[in-house]
Amino acid sequence: MVKIHKELDDMLLVKLDIKEASLENGDAFKAEVITLFDKYQKSIAIDMSSVEYIDSSFLGSIVSAFKHLISFKSEVMLVGLSKDLTNLFGLTRLDKVFKIYNNFDDLTK
Amino acid sequence: MTIHKPKQILLVDDDLLFLKLIEQVFKKSGFSCTRAGSAEAAIEMLEKGEAKPDIILSDYEMLKMNGFEFRSYLMHDQRFKDIPFVFLTFFSDKDFIEKGLDLQAIDYVIKDTPMNVIVSKVNNILYAVDKQRELSENEVKKAAKSLNIKSIPVKAPVINGFDVDFWHMAYHDIPGGDFIDFIKVNDRYNFIVLGDIMGKKWMAWFFTFGFLSYVRSAVRFAAFNNEYSTARIMQQVNAIICFDEVLQDILSSLSLLLIDTETNKITYSGAGDLPLLHYNREADELQMVSSSGLLLGLFEEGNYSEKEIVLKQGDRLFVFTDGMIDFIDATGKKSDYKQFSKTLKPFMEKDNNFTGIVSNLFNNNLNEQVDDRSIISIYKN
Numbered sequence: 279m280v281k282i283h284k285e286l287d288d289m290l291l292v293k294l295d296i297k298e299a300s301l302e303n304g305d306a307f308k309a310e311v312i313t314l315f316d317k318y319q320k321s322i323a324i325d326m327s328s329v330e331y332i333d334s335s336f337l338g339s340i341v342s343a344f345k346h347l348i349s350f351k352s353e354v355m356l357v358g359l360s361k362d363l364t365n366l367f368g369l370t371r372l373d374k375v376f377k378i379y380n381n382f383d384d385l386t387k
Numbered sequence: 388m389t390i391h392k393p394k395q396i397l398l399v400d401d402d403l404l405f406l407k408l409i410e411q412v413f414k415k416s417g418f419s420c421t422r423a424g425s426a427e428a429a430i431e432m433l434e435k436g437e438a439k440p441d442i443i444l445s446d447y448e449m450l451k452m453n454g455f456e457f458r459s460y461l462m463h464d465q466r467f468k469d470i471p472f473v474f475l476t477f478f479s480d481k482d483f484i485e486k487g488l489d490l491q492a493i494d495y496v497i498k499d500t501p502m503n504v505i506v507s508k509v510n511n512i513l514y515a516v517d518k519q520r521e522l523s524e525n526e527v528k529k530a531a532k533s534l535n536i537k538s539i540p541v542k543a544p545v546i547n548g549f550d551v552d553f554w555h556m557a558y559h560d561i562p563g564g565d566f567i568d569f570i571k572v573n574d575r576y577n578f579i580v581l582g583d584i585m586g587k588k589w590m591a592w593f594f595t596f597g598f599l600s601y602v603r604s605a606v607r608f609a610a611f612n613n614e615y616s617t618a619r620i621m622q623q624v625n626a627i628i629c630f631d632e633v634l635q636d637i638l639s640s641l642s643l644l645l646i647d648t649e650t651n652k653i654t655y656s657g658a659g660d661l662p663l664l665h666y667n668r669e670a671d672e673l674q675m676v677s678s679s680g681l682l683l684g685l686f687e688e689g690n691y692s693e694k695e696i697v698l699k700q701g702d703r704l705f706v707f708t709d710g711m712i713d714f715i716d717a718t719g720k721k722s723d724y725k726q727f728s729k730t731l732k733p734f735m736e737k738d739n740n741f742t743g744i745v746s747n748l749f750n751n752n753l754n755e756q757v758d759d760r761s762i763i764s765i766y767k768n
Contacts, residue, residue: 297435298720302439306465330719330720331721333720337585338585342638345636362722365724366724369661374681375681
């Protein structure tokens, strides 16, 4: 469900191609991100523009992947959050934890 | 309240005519069907979450990936390996059956079996699977009950000057990650705790006790030392959780409130929780009360702050978990805090009690449940 979009010198741009991000795909998502990190050893920016709904289990998986990467001095960045997701991240202060960008262009500028 | 959704079946066959035919038969029998013209297409649908079947009925003989290879693929994926799998085939020889059953296919159906018999067979398998699941869940529920452990209290506390009520509904009637606690320190100080472990069902439920024990201990230690700061307690709970190896990777939101019945003040600290809603009777408004703290278990420095809330007579304060703002509409699942606040507002009439508010919410907004739902109401009388 996590597809590589582009590899840059200092980060990997990936796309998450699911509509509902929930308990059912959270563990697999985390495993895929960590596998990518193990292989490429660089920060990962995830385009989430296809995600319409996210539950707390999946948020937990993103945060947990993020914690794994920062322990290796890398990070997870989020790109293209929908209005609903932006609101949810704001309400729960996760917007203070992640660097969030509108699109890959904004991020790589 | 149980909502019976139609069972989802994923039909896989490269004979498109047969696929359409069998789809019609299953649809007529009340199934919700997804069709895939090849094993590869079926895998893609499963991967993308476009198909979430309760059962898979797959042809054996297909070009490229055949039924066995398809089954083997699913067996190696945690997400899909437990979905009941039935082979459809023209073969009926012994070797085939043995090979198929090695792959833990639940059953096989010979393709020229009358359609109604195929449907009955699938129905019987689904019934048996549901029954087995129910039995296992009942066993765990029984075990939990005998240990006398609860993540949700039986009744609300009696606090001088305030009416405290709560309502909780577990997702699919299985205990989940939401936890509530009321801790009375003395006649003056009462703590109110609402948390939500990220995750669902048994896994999350199991960890609620770890979190609850830490919260209870931190509150008690603070009380012994005569320190009544919710932010300080939150900081301590977070620090312990960050150090606890068992709870590593487990995150939780938490709303911690302290009611001081002498000053009538409420102190609040939040950790990655949703903002509270304060109904101000005088202004006739529902106002958001936000906090700054991050989820418990995220960073050692959680940035916990403290907010003082003064409720005037007739005011009401709502503390709730994210299951309350989740709902499903025609376009899919949604989380909408503003919508929840808007739905809640008209029920704030003077003589409406908490039970009335909850039943009104049920009739208007809370249609199909997506997650655990918990809400606590603190009313100044």
